[in-house]
Amino acid sequence: MISFLLLCLALGFMVIGMPVAFAIGVASLVYFLLPTTFMPDATAVQRIIASSQSFPLLAVPLFILVGHLMNGSGITPRMMTLASTVAGWMRGGLVQVSLLLSALMGGISGSAVADAAMQSRILGGPMIKEGYSKGFTAALLSVGGLITATIPPSLGLILYGFLGEVSIGRLFIAGIVPGVMLTIALMIATAWIARRRDYKPVHDRLPTFREVIAAVKASFWAILFPVWLIVGIRFGIFTPSEAGAFAVAYALVVGMLIYRELSFAAVIDALLMSVRDIGMIMFIILLSGAFGYVITFERVPQTLAELTLGLFSSKVALLFTISAFLLFFGMLVEATVIVMLLTPILVPVITAAGIDPVHFGLIMMTLVTFGGMTPPVGVSMFTVCGILNCSYKDYTVELLPLAAAVLTVVAIMICFPDIVMFLPNLMMGGH
Template sequence: MSFLYGTLAFIILLLLNVPIAFTLGISGIIYFITQTAIPVPIVAQRLAAGTQSFPLLAVPFFILAGHLMNASGITSRFIRLADALVGHLPGALAQVSCVLSMLMGGVSGSSNADAAMETRILLPEMRKRGYDDGFSASVIACSSLSTAIIPPSIGLILYGFVGQVSVGKLFMAGIIPGILMGITLMMVTHWKAVRKGYDLDRRTQRKSRREVYLAFKNSLWALLFPVFLIVTLRFGIFAPVEAAAFAVVYAIFVGKFIHRELTWEKFKETLIEAAEDNAVIMLIVSMAAIPMYALA
């Protein structure tokens, strides 16, 4: 009966749109309260034990590395690259969103961060060009899902931690599905853009080879970032935590000495943003440890 009460509480809280962290925690606590064979104080122990794992250190490091790369001008370079590649297609800005999500997946590792960034940068321009808000929001939301699969995905790291699966192998397994998701969405976006008549006049505005080359050149250091992660993890050069720590060093080096856009003020803002994102993720992990103990 305790399991039934906990499950019902979980479903009801989800239907009430309670944040997932509190949904997991409250349903787990209800299980322990109704389960007389297990002392309730063990809930506090599970909350603390849920985050006491060395592999989980990779999460805050990758989050920080992603924010540092964004603060280093990576986003603007990726937008120029995406525009050079697909800016001549129907629904140009929507296509840019699809390509940008695949590129940002190799840097930020967070679909939420990607969606927030694209909404802030691309949505106003989409409105200026006459894109429907529903279409724009759908494209941005759907394209950001590929970010959750392409390494270094925070979700894959957490899955590897919970399921005791190699993070390096998960990263390898996520590359092709993530790219296929992006390409499929580009095909659907092309079809919808032609039907709605978005940016059909840009078909003749294809970028020259030199412009594409320069866009690639300016984005080279960012493009090397996911390649570096895959190679070092796949060949056992770094463990996930070591790779994440080096990713932070790499991001600081690129931002300070290559792009020269990472200032002290930006660095402080980045630390605050990374801490906020990490707090949310760790809260979910900690709360999830309660029902995990009940299911074990």
């Protein structure tokens, strides 16, 4: 009961505008100050410090830095050329190009909001000039960023793995198939919309083999990055944390020595932007350490596990119920915050029910990230609509068929867990 009141208190602080980190931290501190808990106040400070003492946590700042370095390294325009060559012949060509670009950039940027903002600046204007409505353009570019949340290296999966003590390597590999499925589902939905509205392709013919090879050659080093990442983790060359260090070195070498577009000034800018982002995220992580301790100390996961196991005899029914809750919660609270608050609670529950935490992690990240693209409090929605000067009403109407495609993929992931798990089981072995 106390834990539920603390969760409500934290959410209440967020609603009135208190920064997320402070909302979580103050709510946690209240617990330690209660006369009924009989716990030393110093425990709160100890738990905050203990949260920083984690080797896997090094992956977070490193991959944030990689995302900023990649944007200034000349990789994005080359990926854009490749996507345009491969998908530009399809009906609704620019839209299909944006989805393919999201899939290609997923292994580089690691952030759905960053991907949506980048594409809105690059493709938003040209798409509107080509006759696509502002609402459809904004909705498509926002939801396209969802692909980034699943294709490795996803920052959300790193945080989930760290907080839930789940293998980040397995999560990375498991994200490949759902990422591809989301790309295909959204491209099919887009093709259906484009046919109804007679949206034209960018190119009037299929690309020739020579054109595709030329585009692949131009972006070869960028395409190689996620491949190196997966191969390195699979064969034990480096851990996910060490993969972040490798990725930073790779971005510097490709940007400065191969493409020669990453200047010293751009590196400094990337470092400054990364420090700002890292400071915000790490502060939330540290203060959520105290909150997680309270949740565990109050035996919330065990209580929920006993309750849910008594109510649900079917794993599928349990997953659909939790998914509905996550989707609703994701519409109100930012994805990173949900991962911080709910991962320590939900992972023991689904593990007790016999559900693989890697399988659940992909479902959870897809839903809470998608929540950020929906009204009323979607960070991606606000970002894209702000850049394109689009009304939230038009955005919401155009979002509906794309949302149907996303939720269909999630339903398939829930009903057929082997689709998610066969690749990590094949490459890293089963439990």
